[in-house]
Amino acid sequence: MSYLSRVDDYLHAAPLSGAEALDVGPFTLFRSTTIWPYYARPVPGSGATVTVADLEELRARCAELGLPFNLEWVVETCPSLGPAAAEAGLEVTSYPLLVLERGDFTPVTTSLRCEILPASAELLRQARAVADVGFGAPGTAIGEGGIEARDASAASATDEKIAALVERAEAGFSVTAGVYGDRGLVASGIHQPVGDASEVVGVATLPAMRRQGLGAAVTSCLVEHAxxxxxxxxxxxxxxxxxxxxxERVGFRRIGHAGAAEPAQPAE
Structure with missing residues (x-):
């Protein structure tokens, strides 16, 4: 099986830990059973050529169920989806898709403590806050978001959200790593194992702590655990x-692109 096919199969299986699958034309629509929404994906290996009509059927089904009309896919395994989505008026983006096998793993360390976190509500609340602050200022540039911003974000997280994170950690659906500074976590990330594959997601560093190799160190810790x-x-x-x-510092190599599409946001 090719890397792209294996990745596609993983990405189709991963949402099932928090969603039920519904067939809609050439798509599987993942209807969330937890507190965060999911998306639709083309069925792996179907070879279907996606049309605007297929997307309009999916849009109608999402509206009927009160679900967001969002899609994710591997561009190279469903090349027709991007053009069809753009024709349907969706905002289409693509991102580098990378994989890593054990033999290519290059561990990266940091002078700060980096470790896998237990399923602790306090620690997972802090780790999620690091991610929220980090992704609130995308990129790798040093910024102003630091400990105070992390703590404010942590305080605003609902107990329901944190309970869901703890539940997933206890079930083994997600594994979180964090880097500790003098005042708690300053970088964090997650890997989500399904069988013999796992995806690293949500790697983030507080903007004030960037350019110190912490994102690579967190990723290395997650990969080693996986x-x-x-x-x-x-x-x-x-x-x-x-x-x-x-x-790529950790040994990942690019194999293609991850696609995403959603309704265009209205201009302000």
Whole structure:
């Protein structure tokens, strides 16, 4: 099986830990059973040529169920979806898609403590806050978001959201790593194992702590845990070519692109 096919199969299976699958034309629509929404994906291996009519059928089904009309896919395994989505008026983006096998793994360390976190509500609340602050200022540039911003974000997170994170951690659906500074976590990330593959997601560093190799260190910690626990292929999508280069330090290599589409946001 090719890397692209294996990644496509993983990405189709991963949402099932928090959603039920509904067939809609050439798509599987993942209807969330937890507190965050999911998306639709083309059925892996179907070879279907997606049309605007297919997308309009999916849009209607999403509206009927009160679900967001969002799509994710591997561009190279469904090349027709991007053009059809653009023709249907959706905003289409693509991101570098990378994989890593054990033999290519290059561990990256940091002078700060980096470790896998237990399923602790306090620690997962802080880790999620690091991610929210980090993704609120995309990219790799040093910024103003630091400990105070993390703590404010942590305080605003609902107990329901944190309970869901703890539940997923306890079930083994997600594994979180964090880097500790003098005042708690300053970088964090997650890997999500399904069988012998896992995806690294949500790697973020507080903007005030960037350019110290912490994102690569968190990723390295997650990859090591994955390989030590039955995984033999790790995948991820990077937000940009610059961010992809961070993961390439750990040994990841690019195999294609992850596509995403959603309704265009109205101009302000």
């Amino acid at each position: 390989f030590d626990n039955g995984v033999d292929l790790v995948l991820l999508s990077a937000g940009s070519d610059t961010i992809a280069s961070v993961y």
